[in-house]
Amino acid sequence: MGHLILLRGARDTAMNATPHLSADDAASFIDGTLSDDARAAIERHLAECDSCREEVAISTRLLATVPASPRRGVPWRLVLPLAAGILVAVMLVRPGGRPTATPTERGGASDGSTIVLIAPAPDAPLVAGRTRLVWRALDDSVLYRVVIKDASGAELWRGETSDTVLAVPPGVHLTPGKQYVMRVDGQRTDGSSVSSTEVSVRASQ
Amino acid sequence: MISATGDAASGLTPRAGAASSRETRVARTSHVPLAETDDxxxxxxxxxxxxxxxxxxxxxxxxxxxxAFVAQHSRIVLHVCRSVWPAHDEQMDAYAQILDHLRADDHRRLREFARAPRCRVSTWLVVVSRRVCLDLYRQRYGRPTSEEGREQRRARRRLQDLVAEELELHEPATTEREEADAALRHEELHDALQRALTDLASRDLLMLKLRFVDDLSAQEIARLLAFPSPFHVYRRLNVLLAQLRGTLLRLGVESAAP
Structure with missing residues (x-):
């Protein structure tokens, strides 16, 4: 904030010539954590600079209206019916039953609790610059991150997207015939994250 | 509890004395883990x-x-994205852009913030996220270079209109001739108000703008400008409006009506 105080000349003159507030200054003003001199200087600037004042006003309102985080706990009245349901399900499921995912869906369950990978298919080779990774969208998802690792677990490449498709760029160095592992992590709007299981893919010969 | 400091109605700001201003600061920031260095x-x-x-x-x-950091703060960042962008896809683009911005150069911006944090990280994130959103908006849709000046003029005009309305100086015209007279007097009123506003102290002018242009509540203004309570803000606003009315009377402007 020192720069603002030093650059200012006579009171309330040529305010537009002074620099706009830094993000630190604006946020500190909103939080009320500045020294008196710094605060007074910022007040003088805000009285004349509409864009900075608007930023402070809008940010103040945004902070006051952030939606509350969703409740994480399970209500007690749901616990017993839920436990009974799980018990019934466990008793009814027999070994060797129907698989839970179609053959082309890998890396997770289709109920939204994990991310389901759709492509590449299990026997399809991984080709940098050609292979497109596709997965099923999560409800309320905001961002996905794809990670490809080599057999030793070292990260080879990562990409981020808000879409459910991402191409492996040509620059990724894949050794022909070698096995790699890929995983998709999804970020939800409530801040929680969900991952697919790690699936194996072989680089093209 | 901290006592009220300063008397807004008397025209004194809560920061009139060093001791009282310090008390006010402590009161305002009681939610922030705060210490103070020797200087x-x-x-x-x-x-x-x-x-x-x-x-x-x-x-x-x-x-x-x-x-973990993203998970903790994504709600607030998304809230900012939604305030700037109406469509879901654009909100997600902006969200990704903000994460890129924070992550770039080994979290350079976060490291700079952390070197001497002067505010809550959530407040800082709101300001930074909004700036990234607005930059993205300008990249996509552009903005004429003169826009900022026009916005400032519009805001000034709006302040004059709203203050005139608050002072009940705008009166509807009924005939065509009255309309022409009213337009003239309206201009005179605006000029006089502009002069009266120019004479105000920065802090008072800022308070009027926050109230009438930005539509902040008295409570929000009290927090921002370190008043002990919203009532002090109301009292100070009343004092300022009375002061403006007096200045206009001295300048010979009583009403916009002919």
């Missing part, structure tokens, strides 16, 4: 999630800490 600069404790991220000993630790 009076406030120091704010770094949130653990950010400290873990910046002090991570390995890439995998940093990766995990980054995810």
């Amino acid at each position: 009076g600069h406030p120091v704010i404790e770094l949130p653990p999630s950010l400290a873990r991220l910046l002090d991570a000993p390995s890439a995998s630790d940093a990766d995990a800490a980054w995810h």
Whole structure:
């Protein structure tokens, strides 16, 4: 904030010539954590600079209206019916039953609790610059991150997207015939994250 | 509890005395873990999630800490994205852009913030996220270079209109001739108000703008301008409006009506 105080000349003159507030200054003003001199200087600037004042006003309102985080706990009245349901399900499921995912869906369950990978298919080779990774969208998802690792677990490449498709760029160095592992992590709007299981893919010969 | 400092109705701001201003600051920031260095600069404790991220000993630790940090703050960042962009896809683009911005150069911006944190990380994130959103908006749709000046003029005009309305100086015209006279007097009123507003102290002018242009509540203004309570803001606003009315009378302007 020192720069603002030093650059200012006579009171309330040529305010537009002074620099706009830094993000630190604006946020500190909103939080009320500045020294008196710094605060007074910022007040003088805000009285004349509409864009900075608007930023402070809008940010103040945004902070006051952030939606509350969703409740994480399970209500007690749901616990017993839920436990009974799980018990019934466990008793009814027999070994060797129907698989839970179609053959082309890998890396997770289709109920939204994990991310389901759709492509590449299990026997399809991984080709940098050609292979497109596709997965099923999560409800309320905001961002996905794809990670490809080599057999030793070292990260080879990562990409981020808000879409459910991402191409492996040509620059990724894949050794022909070698096995790699890929995983998709999804970020939800409530801040929680969900991952697919790690699936194996072989680089093209 | 902290007592009220200063008397807004008497025209004194709560920061009239050093001791009282310090009390006010402590009262306003009671929600922030706050200490003060010897030279009076406030120091704010770094949130653990950010400290873990910046002090991570390995890439995998940093990766995990980054995810934890994003998980903790994504709600607030998304809230900002939604305030700027109406469509879901654009909100998500902006969200990704903000994460890129924070992550770039080994979290350079977060490291700069953490060097001497002077505010809550959530407040800082709101300001920074909004700036990234607006930059993205300008990249996509552009903005004429003269826009800022026009916005400032519009805001000034709006302040004059709203203050005139508050002072009940605008009166409807009924005949065509009255309309022409009213337009003239309206201009005179605006000029006089502009002069009267120019004479106000910065802090008072800022308060009027926050109230009438930005439509902030008295409570929000009280927090921002360190008034002990919203009632002090109302009292000060009344004093200012009376002062403006007096100035206009001295300048010979009583009403916009012919």
